[in-house]
Amino acid sequence: MLLYNTGCTGNINAMKEFEITPDMQREDLFETVSGLDHLGNEISMPVITEKPLTLFLNGQEVVTMMTIGDFPEHLAIGYLLNQNMLQLDDEITAIDVDMELDIVVVRTPRKTDFEEKLRKKTQTSGCAQGTVFGDVLEKFEDIVLDPDAKVQTSWIYALSRKINQQPSLYLKVGAVHGCVLCEEDIPLVYMEDVGRHNAIDKIAGYMWAQKISPKNKIFYTTGRLTSEMVIKAVQMQIPVLISRSGFTAWGVELARQAGLTLIGRAKGKRFQCLSGQGRVIFDADPSRIMDEEKKHQRKAGQ
Amino acid sequence: MLLYNTGCTGNINAMKEFEITPDMQREDLFETVSGLDHLGNEISMPVITEKPLTLFLNGQEVVTMMTIGDFPEHLAIGYLLNQNMLQLDDEITAIDVDMELDIVVVRTPRKTDFEEKLRKKTQTSGCAQGTVFGDVLEKFEDIVLDPDAKVQTSWIYALSRKINQQPSLYLKVGAVHGCVLCEEDIPLVYMEDVGRHNAIDKIAGYMWAQKISPKNKIFYTTGRLTSEMVIKAVQMQIPVLISRSGFTAWGVELARQAGLTLIGRAKGKRFQCLSGQGRVIFDADPSRIMDEEKKHQRKAGQ
Numbered sequence: 001m002l003l004y005n006t007g008c009t010g011n012i013n014a015m016k017e018f019e020i021t022p023d024m025q026r027e028d029l030f031e032t033v034s035g036l037d038h039l040g041n042e043i044s045m046p047v048i049t050e051k052p053l054t055l056f057l058n059g060q061e062v063v064t065m066m067t068i069g070d071f072p073e074h075l076a077i078g079y080l081l082n083q084n085m086l087q088l089d090d091e092i093t094a095i096d097v098d099m100e101l102d103i104v105v106v107r108t109p110r111k112t113d114f115e116e117k118l119r120k121k122t123q124t125s126g127c128a129q130g131t132v133f134g135d136v137l138e139k140f141e142d143i144v145l146d147p148d149a150k151v152q153t154s155w156i157y158a159l160s161r162k163i164n165q166q167p168s169l170y171l172k173v174g175a176v177h178g179c180v181l182c183e184e185d186i187p188l189v190y191m192e193d194v195g196r197h198n199a200i201d202k203i204a205g206y207m208w209a210q211k212i213s214p215k216n217k218i219f220y221t222t223g224r225l226t227s228e229m230v231i232k233a234v235q236m237q238i239p240v241l242i243s244r245s246g247f248t249a250w251g252v253e254l255a256r257q258a259g260l261t262l263i264g265r266a267k268g269k270r271f272q273c274l275s276g277q278g279r280v281i282f283d284a285d286p287s288r289i290m291d292e293e294k295k296h297q298r299k300a301g302q
Numbered sequence: 303m304l305l306y307n308t309g310c311t312g313n314i315n316a317m318k319e320f321e322i323t324p325d326m327q328r329e330d331l332f333e334t335v336s337g338l339d340h341l342g343n344e345i346s347m348p349v350i351t352e353k354p355l356t357l358f359l360n361g362q363e364v365v366t367m368m369t370i371g372d373f374p375e376h377l378a379i380g381y382l383l384n385q386n387m388l389q390l391d392d393e394i395t396a397i398d399v400d401m402e403l404d405i406v407v408v409r410t411p412r413k414t415d416f417e418e419k420l421r422k423k424t425q426t427s428g429c430a431q432g433t434v435f436g437d438v439l440e441k442f443e444d445i446v447l448d449p450d451a452k453v454q455t456s457w458i459y460a461l462s463r464k465i466n467q468q469p470s471l472y473l474k475v476g477a478v479h480g481c482v483l484c485e486e487d488i489p490l491v492y493m494e495d496v497g498r499h500n501a502i503d504k505i506a507g508y509m510w511a512q513k514i515s516p517k518n519k520i521f522y523t524t525g526r527l528t529s530e531m532v533i534k535a536v537q538m539q540i541p542v543l544i545s546r547s548g549f550t551a552w553g554v555e556l557a558r559q560a561g562l563t564l565i566g567r568a569k570g571k572r573f574q575c576l577s578g579q580g581r582v583i584f585d586a587d588p589s590r591i592m593d594e595e596k597k598h599q600r601k602a603g604q
Binding site for chain 1: 332333335336337338339340341342345347349350351352353368455475476477496526527528529530547548549550551552553554567571572573574575576577579582584588
């Protein structure tokens, strides 16, 4: 089974702008709480849901994630793929979600390599987080991103504008990160969560379920370009990563190793590209780009 | 051995404003990288360091943290305390830091309860993150925060102003969170890191090393008020938590359970208090508080 269908150029023709977004009508994504404002007045305001979701791979407890709770099946699969815990030849027979018990179980017909490795590791030194991390970096070095992918600066501006103006949990209650899978200047898959790593994992899971090719895709995030975000984007084989926020040195270094195009601090007319500059086509006139209207100014997430 | 010296009201008299802050002169906290700006011009800019640091408790590997790398000994101790992996009666005999190997080892004279628990747990189901999480919540319920602590709104405004104007890694290169331990309107201990959880853990470790009482302290953070931040503040027995950023529902719920005063979105004259309102004394006239100058506007972190 292929994790991502890299044999085609993507099914963009079958997908519309914002094909999938958080369901703003879902009442369980918010809670209304009361308190005081700075004047001492009683207030009542909606805040975002956050709850633990424990992920199992067959009988193996993997991690407890703090999430808003939508798309748990995509979150589970995306996490396992991006952590290198599921491999290309692992078949998935079931994804069981129990939102009352706050668990999601991903089932494969037989034990995965990861479970074997984890079992072996935990018998010697206890917790295998370090081992798993080493595994991810090991695979990272083998990934080759599409050298022919391009990103036009006009797309960067169009994506920023469309994503900022799209109704979102962020605009409604704040305190969430957003990640968006895009092709050219079209935002396709928009996910939000309290952790940016959850939002990107949900997109990875959705791409797997829908067999969406990562080739020629652009990944947009509100979060910082840390090592974690770069590793996940590369694991997903997406050649271009754009953020409203800043960089870390290791994020830049890993992006350069993998040949990932890394664009940060993309707000208004400004951005910086610190890796994979060869993919950028400067087709827009920045002097014609308006600074963001105050009401659409989205904070750079951290 | 007491984790925090709760028997005194703190050694504020012995500490000056910003007693400890990130060392802006340390060259290893930044890296200068080159790239292109939005006009296609060559640029060179400093970005924040990020590197893995693996924490061991005696022979037990605990976690790999992504950090800027300053104060590794405080980060290690603070992490173990806040995760409930070190207890009141655990004596620490050594903290060995090897920044070339990227490891820090905390040593106790005999195995801690946590190591025993982890060993038992990992023999059955592999990785004990869930168990550890359960332990933290269990202890959480027993903690009683100082009911007599107060926070004057004039302090909130003064702290925001002082912290925003203090030279910081954030102002220099961005992409970091800041956490500050304060008493009344005085910022005492200022730590920054790529993860807000690291910044708060470094403060917990520093408090332990310096035997600083959490009573009557105020904790200020640039990060969101998630369950993780609330749990850590309560573990540290600090009665007031203030953020420039927003809330999650579970963060509010946990704060109410523990009787923590939770103040969010504290920017310019505005803020909201969604838990522990009884500690707030409205002694400032918000109409006299200036909105933040643009150059001192700090983004609300996510």
